[in-house]
Amino acid sequence: MTERLSPTEQLTSPAPSTRSDRRAWLGLLVVLGPVLLVAMDNSILHLAMPRISESLSPSAGQALWILDVYGFVVGSLLITFGSVGDRYGRLRLMTVGAVVFGAASAGAALSSSPEALIAFRALMGIGGATLLPSGLAVISELFRDPRRRAQAIGIFAATFATGFAIGPVTGGLLLSVFPWGSVFLINLPVVVLFLVFAPTVLREVRGTRPGRVDVLSVVLSSAGLLLTVYTLKDAASHGLGWHQALTGLAGIALVWWFLRRQHRLEHPLVELGLFRERVFAFAIVTGLLSLLVWAAASYLTGIYLQSVLGLDVLTAALLAVPGALVLTVTCVVTPRFFERIGRRIALAAAHLFAGAGLALLLLAGTESGVGWFVASTMIAGIGYGISFSAVADVAVSAVPPERAGAAAAIAETSNELGNALGISLLGATAALVFRLSGPDVAGTLNETLAVPGLAEGAAESARAAFLSGMHVAVVIGSAVSFAVGLLILRLVPRAARVSQAAPASRRVR
Template sequence: MNEQRVSQPPGPRAWLGLLVTLGPVLLVAMDGSVLFLAMPKVTEALSPTADQALWTLDIYGFAVGSLLVAFGNIGDRYGRLKLLMIGVAAFGIASAGAAFAPTPELLIAFRALMGIAGATLLPSALAVLSELFTDPRRRARAIGIFAATFAAGFAIGPLVGGQLLSRFWWGSVFLINLPVILLFLILAPILLREVRATRPGRVDPLSVFLSAAGLLPVIYAIKHAATEGLTVGTVIAGVVGLAGLVWFARRQRSLEHPLIDFSLFRDRVFTIAIITGLLPLAAWSATAYLAGVYLQSVHGLKVLDAALLTIPGALVLTVTCIVTPSLVGRIGKRAALITCHFCVAAGLLLLLLLPADGSGGTGWYLASTIVAGLGYGISFSVVADTAVAAVPPERAGSAAALAETSNEIGNALGIALLGSLATLFFRLQGPDLAGTLNETLQIPDLVPAVISDAKSAFVTGLHVVAVTAGVLHAALGVLALRWLPKSLSDADDAGDAGGAGDAGAESPARIADGETSGVR
């Protein structure tokens, strides 16, 4: 794209183009969480095993996260609008397939295809916005709206899923995507223009393969060990996956255009920012899923009532995401990042007050989501800008790509790792009749004592997850307090390698720029 183009005020076409582009962005984010309240219904219909249920939830996030950077580079080379159109169409086809999947295996496969398609949407959509908004200030505003939409999608996913499930069958949570996708395919060719980077980097196919071939066996080993115990196959899968990840990391150091530039992690500010992108999403996804099961299967709420309880937390998260950029100008990014982690830790620890018999748990659940929602909203708002500001301008693209990827991988890792931890405790302390609480409760003629034991074991697992994630957030808050300079513009003076100092004020513009695209 032409970097010397004259900045002009955006007209109606630009704002309509933004509105149309936000549709797929909202869907990609929403589909990362829309199943949290739907899993009891999916379990009733398809009877997945414990590890199949976890794969159904997190394969989507793994596919998005592992391919996000690669598709950013592909869009640079072959055209972002073209890739965006293909990705949206594929997302719609995969959504329809998931809605009518007759078996857990097919549902997992279609969720994986949705994730692959979703990985094409985020980087391409962000880059296309740079063509619509050539003025840096308005472009930054458009990118802020983009980020807020993405955050809102994660937050309202359970609510949308619950509303649909109260009226329709479980597959409706995927069919809701189709009208938005159809509208985009009709309007996008009219409102949007093709965008290519001036100097696109080469995509390394082996790195793309190793990132997935290393991560997925490790996650499989963790899940299988949690649900079935250690076996020879589990150990082999874990070792093979770890070897693949080591090979991937070593290969990135020798590439001119690596998928992940590990040298960026020498900067403490950048490292804190990326972990802040990953850990809150991991905590949020795991506890949102487990709390959804708690509200329905332990507390006994209908799915619509459980969905309504997610509204206050979702509102707090979304509003916080919107107002945080203005507050950061007053309190600074350091204070925002520290507040983020301590708020999430406090909110998660409130889940310890959820009782095993389900009585009176809704009030503590609401308090937890509201307090933690403040931290989640801050995380969504400041991570990308902080990461980009911590590195030199010529590396802004890699920094922004890692910030986006950390969100998606965090969402998937939360279900995979923390969800497996909850499953492990249910297996060890439960009645040992089935792998999950929902499967156990479906067994006919259960005596009350067995039901009580099953619910108690599930709540124990939920409490362990809340404590684990809460302690990690508190520890990261303390680390941020010690590592982050009082002013992030003084990062270089604080001894951080490669800091860019005050580049943060211009980072949104740099992210969208054709040369240092934030999606590469």
Template sequence: MKRAQRPWLGLLVILGPVLLVAMDGSILFLVMPQLTAELQPTADQSLWILDVYGFAVGSLLVAFGSLGDRFGRLKLLMIGAALFGLSSAGASFATTPEQLIALRALMGIAGATLLPSALAVLSELFPDPRRRSQAVGIFAAAFAAGFAIGPVVAGQLLTRFWWGSVFLINVPVVAIFLLLAPFLLREVRAVRPGTVDVLSVLSSVAGLLLTTYAVKRLAASGLAVVPVIIGLVGLAILWWFIRRQRRLEYPLLDLTLFRDRVFTLAIITGFVPLAAWSATAYLTAIHLQSVLGIPVLHAALLAVPGAVVLTVTCIVTPRIVARTGVRAALVACHTFIAAGVLLLVFVDVSGGVTWYVASTVVSGIGYGISFSVVADTAVGAVPTDRAGAAAAIAETSNELGNALGIALLGSLAAAVFRLGGPGLAPTLTETLHLPVVSGLAVTDAKAASVVALHVVALLLAVVHAGLALYAALTRPLSVAGGRVTPSQPGNANLMPDNSQ
């Protein structure tokens, strides 16, 4: 094998599990109506089936990024891939909501081992900044494509197989990765490993889960003492977690990285757009199938134009950023997303498919910029020996945005539906599956669901318009060789392990 070919073949191998981890963050959007009919989860269980994967990934990404830096990134990649394959196989044959939630959580834990180590190994494969920028652009495109094509793949599978097939397809991809990775990827560790603080891991997970559970309960059932107390406890734990990171010699979340303005803007642009994408993808999937009655395969195909635009944007963005600068990219990112989600207000009970497709295409440009800029900017804005930590935080912003988008904005939609709906069930899907329901109640439920979608779309449009304005007023960010110039130059303190 030629020396020049090895990095690109290594990149190709890495993209397999990256694509799977991203796909599994969105693949259930179109599956939920069929899954709900067969497993009959409650409203809370349905949200946890969707959310627990993202929360497991987001809660543990930083921890596993740190572990990979200290104990070996390739080793963690191999263990994570094996666990991801096994848990995927188990999820495909789950027979109860509880089983599926548990296995989805296990998939999330495995996914958390893959993303930061994959991006850090990628940075080591391409020491040249320009080629690394191209490789990270491809990496981001694969990650974005996974999110975008998840519902499309699900729609194709559901026309031929049972709902569990959306998980079973992960197994052969994982097997190929496990066979080829040891030959194409090198083990890489940080020079000064430090230790992992178990209390930080536990407190970050507990704080996120308790806070999110409280938000869901309040949205589904209204104001009550118990969820308020649980939410306050969750927030207190997260506050304690942040204070603890400032005191530790080797923190789980390196808050000093946020002193770099470039890095901070990249993380914000990783979190907010993913929250918008996941929430609108979930709500529009319900709208297409449950309100408009569009078959699952047709609904999946309607998402293809937006997925194509998103993926292409990821690939071309690094070259554009090299000429225009990061600030212009950030302004364009939030502007396109704001315009795209705003188009959803034209969707109604009787139609709006054209507006939906237009929305995915316009916002897809913004999402593509976000995926590409976040990964490359975050890793390029810090010293090389902190690439693993930066990559982990960048991917954490994506995964938490994905999970919190569904949890918080999905809960907002549920609250709007509860206030304006017929009051027979907490969600539209549950209302439509009631044994006896009148035509008038169905009409009212669909109308309330559309109003909920409009409320979420308007809120997101305002937020992204504000972020576009903020980015426009921020002083220009410099780029050099297609990469963001770090505020503090880093040193190549990564030590290859030549024991293989």
């Protein structure tokens, strides 16, 4: 028999929905801390590397590994940990990951050799890979109402994007006061707060997805993605040689084997049937392409501001703040328009805004261009913000709650691959134009400007050649963005909705 409350008790007792909402928003706040750290650690070392080089004296190869190993590990393990969290408990996985991330951060800060720092950065990547897909899946559990969930996902996406954008600024501010180890020690208070409050505020979801994790699929996906991302980044730094070609082919072969295996498994790591839905497939393409153009633009404009216009590193980082603010606000407000404009328009708008923002960089010159850079980041930031929010929402709403971690991992993996492809493809294109049209003194602009006794005419020629390469990359990125945006308007139905994944019995075998 259900106990009834008296009228007085009904007035004085907090409504269950109010308590539930309060708990959900507190849970979101607890999840956002680690998400911010994981994003920041993708870019916070950009300004710290000179200090690290002075202290540890890494070789050129070791310096690249210090910068890149974190992203390599995160990108290669997202799919694995998304599926593990769905099956064995997301809160448990996030807790273990936070401990690993915090301990590795402390170890990185105290490293006394390049090898030790590389190892601890890899451990940080393992911890970070547990936090992103499980964090997004936990949010889908906390907010069952689709509208509230979309708002929460928008805030999640804004936090991740903001962390990536403010990483260099945060690093610069810390390094102006503290030693280089501070860029890692800043992680510890946030990790401690998460470990204290997460068990109280967050609910555990365990054992909701059937079947054991297929070990061979884990090995294939992790090794394949690791080799693929490594090849792309290494080719961007050193050019495409036989070594990069072999590792790239090996990575592609392992990924192909992984995808073939998913068709035959009753409980796969990746539900390939999701990609039969056009809105889901275009959402993943949007996540990849948005990070591709963002990474390329950030990389090239960073060199442009410092080596062409002659700005210092911190000033260049601060000029990116307006665009980061626009991106953050867009992530937060975008979910409010989903019901009104639909996912089709939202995904198309992400590409059109990004393409328009990129196109403004064509107006930047060798003597001036700060205003065009800021305007570009602000307009493109609208597109990036829509993308981060829309892609995350489509991913977690495409599947039942028990598979949200694996779906979120697909979206996050597309971001990581886009990040690697941006520098590898568009960055390499800009470098090729520089080598063809530059003064033929060195392979890059920075190396050319560092040549002792370089004539001013050669320096000006090098700056102009770099700008030409950046403009070619911008034209390609902008054209692809516009093309995909128009393709979405043409191919995605007006009333596009993501249906949940087909059951195992209906999968193609």
